[in-house]
Amino acid sequence: MDSEWALAVMRKAPYITVSFRRADGRAYGLPLSLACTDDMTWYFHCAPEGEKLEAISTHPEVCLSAVSRCMPTIGPKDGSFTLQYQSAIAFGIAELVSDEQEKITALRAICQRFLSKHMDAFDEAVQRSLHRTAVVRIRLSAPPTGKRKQYDKEGEEMKFGRME
Numbered sequence: 001m002d003s004e005w006a007l008a009v010m011r012k013a014p015y016i017t018v019s020f021r022r023a024d025g026r027a028y029g030l031p032l033s034l035a036c037t038d039d040m041t042w043y044f045h046c047a048p049e050g051e052k053l054e055a056i057s058t059h060p061e062v063c064l065s066a067v068s069r070c071m072p073t074i075g076p077k078d079g080s081f082t083l084q085y086q087s088a089i090a091f092g093i094a095e096l097v098s099d100e101q102e103k104i105t106a107l108r109a110i111c112q113r114f115l116s117k118h119m120d121a122f123d124e125a126v127q128r129s130l131h132r133t134a135v136v137r138i139r140l141s142a143p144p145t146g147k148r149k150q151y152d153k154e155g156e157e158m159k160f161g162r163m164e
Contacts, residue, residue: 001145001146001147001148002146003039003143003144003145003146005146006088006089006090006143006144006145006146007039007088007143007144008068009066009067009068009086009087009088009144009146010034010036010042010064010066010068010088010090010144011036012068013066013067013068013088014068015031015032015033015034015066016031016032016034016042016064016065016066017029017030017031017032017064017065017066018030018031018032018034018044018052018062018063018064018094018138019062019063019064019065020051020052020055020056020059020062020094021055021058021059021061022051022054022055022058022059023054023055023057023058023059028051028052028055029063030052032044032046033110033113033114034064034110034138035106035109035110035112035113035114036109037105037106037109039140039143040139040140040143041137041138041139041140042064042092042137042138042140043097043106043107043109043110043135043136043137043138044110044135044136044138045106045107045110045133045134045135045136046133046134046136047132047133047134048132048133048134049134052136053096053134053136056094056095056096056136060093060094060095061091061092061093061094062091062092062093062094062138063089063090063091064088064089064090064091064092064138064140064144065087065088065089066087066088066089067085067086067087068086068087068088069084069085069086069148070083070084070085070086071083071084071085073151075151076151076155077155077156082149083149084148084149084150084151085147085148085149086146086147086148086150087146087147087148088144088145088146088147089144089145089146089147090140090142090143090144090145091140091141091142092138092139092140092141093138093139093141094136094137094138095136095137095139096134096135096136096137097134097135097136097137100130102135102137103130103133103135104126104130106135106137107122107126107130107133107135108122108126111125
Protein backbone atom coordinates (compact mmCIF):
# COMPACT_ATOMS: atom_id res chain seq x y z
CA MET A 1 0.00 0.00 0.00
CA ASP A 2 1.21 3.55 -0.63
CA SER A 3 2.59 5.97 1.95
CA GLU A 4 -0.63 8.01 2.26
CA TRP A 5 -2.50 4.84 3.18
CA ALA A 6 0.29 3.88 5.63
CA LEU A 7 0.15 7.32 7.25
CA ALA A 8 -3.60 6.90 7.76
CA VAL A 9 -2.93 3.58 9.52
CA MET A 10 -0.36 5.25 11.77
CA ARG A 11 -2.75 8.09 12.61
CA LYS A 12 -5.55 5.63 13.49
CA ALA A 13 -3.47 3.13 15.46
CA PRO A 14 -4.19 3.25 19.20
CA TYR A 15 -0.45 3.04 19.78
CA ILE A 16 2.70 2.60 17.72
CA THR A 17 5.41 0.17 18.72
CA VAL A 18 8.77 1.87 18.65
CA SER A 19 11.81 -0.40 18.48
CA PHE A 20 15.10 0.87 19.85
CA ARG A 21 18.56 -0.66 20.16
CA ARG A 22 20.20 -0.55 23.57
CA ALA A 23 23.85 0.44 24.02
CA ASP A 24 24.82 -3.24 24.22
CA GLY A 25 22.98 -3.96 20.95
CA ARG A 26 19.97 -5.74 22.44
CA ALA A 27 16.57 -4.85 21.00
CA TYR A 28 14.05 -2.88 23.03
CA GLY A 29 10.55 -2.25 21.68
CA LEU A 30 7.43 -0.96 23.33
CA PRO A 31 4.03 0.48 22.41
CA LEU A 32 3.88 4.26 22.77
CA SER A 33 1.29 6.97 22.23
CA LEU A 34 2.69 8.96 19.31
CA ALA A 35 1.28 11.95 17.48
CA CYS A 36 2.55 13.82 14.45
CA THR A 37 2.78 17.48 13.52
CA ASP A 38 3.39 16.62 9.86
CA ASP A 39 3.78 13.43 7.84
CA MET A 40 7.48 13.02 8.67
CA THR A 41 7.66 14.27 12.30
CA TRP A 42 6.30 12.17 15.16
CA TYR A 43 6.54 12.71 18.92
CA PHE A 44 6.17 10.82 22.17
CA HIS A 45 6.68 11.88 25.77
CA CYS A 46 8.32 10.05 28.63
CA ALA A 47 10.14 10.50 31.92
CA PRO A 48 13.31 12.58 31.69
CA GLU A 49 15.44 9.49 32.27
CA GLY A 50 15.15 5.81 31.45
CA GLU A 51 15.85 3.06 28.99
CA LYS A 52 14.35 4.77 25.93
CA LEU A 53 16.50 7.86 26.33
CA GLU A 54 19.59 5.76 27.06
CA ALA A 55 19.01 3.77 23.86
CA ILE A 56 18.47 6.93 21.80
CA SER A 57 21.70 8.47 23.09
CA THR A 58 23.78 5.63 21.64
CA HIS A 59 21.61 4.40 18.75
CA PRO A 60 19.12 7.04 17.57
CA GLU A 61 17.81 4.87 14.70
CA VAL A 62 14.32 3.54 15.44
CA CYS A 63 11.61 1.53 13.73
CA LEU A 64 7.91 2.36 14.10
CA SER A 65 5.27 -0.32 13.60
CA ALA A 66 1.53 0.34 13.70
CA VAL A 67 -1.56 -1.85 13.37
CA SER A 68 -4.93 -0.14 13.13
CA ARG A 69 -7.06 -3.16 12.38
CA CYS A 70 -6.45 -6.78 13.27
CA MET A 71 -9.14 -9.43 13.02
CA PRO A 72 -8.71 -13.22 13.04
CA THR A 73 -10.87 -14.75 10.35
CA ILE A 74 -11.53 -17.82 8.24
CA GLY A 75 -10.56 -17.40 4.59
CA PRO A 76 -13.92 -17.12 2.78
CA LYS A 77 -12.83 -19.19 -0.25
CA ASP A 78 -10.60 -21.87 1.24
CA GLY A 79 -11.48 -21.98 4.95
CA SER A 80 -7.90 -21.20 5.97
CA PHE A 81 -7.23 -19.68 9.36
CA THR A 82 -5.87 -16.20 8.70
CA LEU A 83 -5.77 -12.65 9.88
CA GLN A 84 -7.16 -9.53 8.25
CA TYR A 85 -5.03 -6.52 9.17
CA GLN A 86 -3.86 -3.04 8.24
CA SER A 87 -0.30 -2.19 9.18
CA ALA A 88 2.41 0.35 8.56
CA ILE A 89 6.13 0.51 9.18
CA ALA A 90 8.53 3.44 9.15
CA PHE A 91 12.13 4.12 10.06
CA GLY A 92 13.56 7.27 11.55
CA ILE A 93 15.98 9.06 13.81
CA ALA A 94 14.93 9.83 17.38
CA GLU A 95 16.24 12.76 19.37
CA LEU A 96 15.40 14.46 22.62
CA VAL A 97 13.67 17.80 22.14
CA SER A 98 15.33 20.60 24.10
CA ASP A 99 13.42 23.62 22.79
CA GLU A 100 10.59 24.41 25.22
CA GLN A 101 8.22 25.72 22.54
CA GLU A 102 8.67 22.57 20.42
CA LYS A 103 8.03 20.43 23.52
CA ILE A 104 4.75 22.27 24.11
CA THR A 105 3.77 21.93 20.44
CA ALA A 106 4.49 18.19 20.58
CA LEU A 107 2.60 17.69 23.83
CA ARG A 108 -0.34 19.63 22.39
CA ALA A 109 -0.39 17.30 19.37
CA ILE A 110 -0.28 14.23 21.64
CA CYS A 111 -3.05 15.56 23.89
CA GLN A 112 -5.15 16.64 20.91
CA ARG A 113 -4.88 13.12 19.49
CA PHE A 114 -5.63 11.18 22.67
CA LEU A 115 -7.51 13.59 24.97
CA SER A 116 -9.12 16.09 22.63
CA LYS A 117 -12.16 16.55 24.89
CA HIS A 118 -9.89 17.82 27.67
CA MET A 119 -7.84 20.43 25.85
CA ASP A 120 -9.26 23.12 28.14
CA ALA A 121 -6.95 21.72 30.86
CA PHE A 122 -3.88 21.51 28.61
CA ASP A 123 -2.19 24.81 29.49
CA GLU A 124 -2.44 24.18 33.22
CA ALA A 125 -1.15 20.60 32.85
CA VAL A 126 1.83 21.76 30.79
CA GLN A 127 2.65 24.48 33.27
CA ARG A 128 2.52 21.93 36.09
CA SER A 129 4.61 19.18 34.48
CA LEU A 130 6.71 20.47 31.56
CA HIS A 131 9.85 20.59 33.72
CA ARG A 132 9.57 16.86 34.48
CA THR A 133 8.51 15.66 31.03
CA ALA A 134 10.84 14.63 28.22
CA VAL A 135 9.71 14.80 24.60
CA VAL A 136 11.28 12.79 21.82
CA ARG A 137 11.02 13.73 18.14
CA ILE A 138 11.25 11.03 15.49
CA ARG A 139 11.98 12.30 12.00
CA LEU A 140 11.10 9.63 9.49
CA SER A 141 13.94 8.89 7.07
CA ALA A 142 11.45 7.94 4.34
CA PRO A 143 7.66 7.87 4.03
CA PRO A 144 6.10 4.84 5.74
CA THR A 145 5.01 1.76 3.86
CA GLY A 146 1.88 -0.26 4.49
CA LYS A 147 0.54 -3.78 4.19
CA ARG A 148 -2.84 -5.30 4.64
CA LYS A 149 -4.81 -8.45 4.21
CA GLN A 150 -8.44 -7.80 3.48
CA TYR A 151 -11.26 -9.57 1.68
CA ASP A 152 -13.94 -7.91 -0.44
CA LYS A 153 -17.67 -8.70 -0.23
CA GLU A 154 -17.26 -11.60 -2.67
CA GLY A 155 -14.53 -13.21 -0.56
CA GLU A 156 -11.65 -12.26 -2.86
CA GLU A 157 -8.46 -11.06 -1.25
CA MET A 158 -7.85 -7.43 -2.19
CA LYS A 159 -4.26 -7.42 -3.46
CA PHE A 160 -1.79 -4.90 -4.85
CA GLY A 161 -3.32 -1.78 -3.34
CA ARG A 162 -6.84 -2.49 -4.57
CA MET A 163 -9.41 -0.47 -2.66
CA GLU A 164 -13.14 -1.27 -2.26
